[in-house]
Amino acid sequence: MTLVETYGIHHVRLTVTDLDRSKAFYRDVLGFHIAAESPGSPDDPQVRTDPTQLYGGVVFQTNGMLFGLRPVAAPTDRFDSERVGLDHLSFKVSSVDDLTRTETRLSEAGIEHGEIIRLEAFGIAILSFSDPDGIHLELTAPL
Known part of the structure; x- marks a missing residue:
């Protein structure tokens, strides 16, 4: 316990x-x-x-x-994932289709983002990007 x-x-x-x-x-x-x-x-x-x-x-x-x-x-402060504290924050979404829709929405809004990455060993796919202060965010979907 x-x-x-x-x-x-x-x-x-x-x-x-x-x-x-x-x-x-x-x-x-x-x-x-x-x-x-x-x-x-x-x-x-x-x-x-x-x-x-x-x-x-x-x-x-x-x-x-x-x-x-x-x-x-x-x-003037900016987020730094290599300092003590938060590395990133990941939100669950329902599907890889949600990741694809979000990837399109981020692109349309001019927000830099990574590619959708399939992590087969973990049974998930992820999409990474940052908020306006540079805080690293991620969306995670089940495969």
Whole structure:
């Protein structure tokens, strides 16, 4: 028995540099649905430190979990997957056809992305790309 019995991930929150840009990316490009937005401005220092105001950010409902954006990073900061912390975040999709549709949508939006890679040994296919802050994202589909 483990010390703490968990049964899944409740939510993930990413720190971003520009809330409007990142919100548009996740909402308009990936089609995530907004579940809640901060009633306050992320420019207000009190809002940026208040969890009841979502730190000035936004929360999406997707993949059966909550996914949030917190706008507290300096405008010049950029993600680095080779530093301690997050390497990448992968969202499940239903099929390889979903990967193909997303690949087309990313191309149409001018967003750089990798090729769809079939990882037969793991029974999945993946499509990699990055968000506006350079945070590495991946979509994963069963084969």
